[in-house]
Amino acid sequence: MKAARIEECMRLLREFETLLGEESExxxxxxLVRAAAATLKKERVIARLRELDLEELGEAAREAAGTMEALGAKQEENATLLQTMAQRVGEELSGLRARRSTLRAYGKPPSAGGAAFLNGRA
Structure with a gap:
């Protein structure tokens, strides 16, 4: 029974590592859709690991904990990359909004001749 649980735990850790790689790629x-799917799968693996109650596994639990710490560092790297991407997308969105506002301003009919429009007073 105990050996089967250890094997299951190690299998789950390998699966988690694979999912981290997929998410990173x-x-x-x-x-972002594929990254979200990988994150969901990782959450399921973590839930299953919790069910196994690693404290009962003795030495394997300590080894698994060390592996989980290493994988946690990779997870943090992925989270940082995701935050950077989200920030970049936000900046691009702000730029698009600014361009849209400019286009709307030029699309308005001129008032009081063309001078007020060209001077930005329209």
Missing amino acids: ALAGGD
């Missing part, structure tokens, strides 16, 4: 490629 998706984020690097800008594929």
Whole structure:
């Protein structure tokens, strides 16, 4: 029974590591849908690991905890990359909004001749 739980735990850790890699690749490629799917799968793996109650696994639990810490560092790296991407998207969106406002201003009919419009007073 105990050996089966240890094997299951190690399998889940390998799966988690694979999912971290997938998430990292998706984020690097800008594929937020794939990154979100990988994150959801990771959450399921974490839930299953919690069910196994690592404290009962003895030495394997300590090894798994060390592995989880290393994987946690990779997760933080992915989260930082995602935050950077979100910031970049926000900046691009702000730029698009500014351009849209400019286009709307030029699309308004001129008032009081053309001089007021060209001087930005329209």
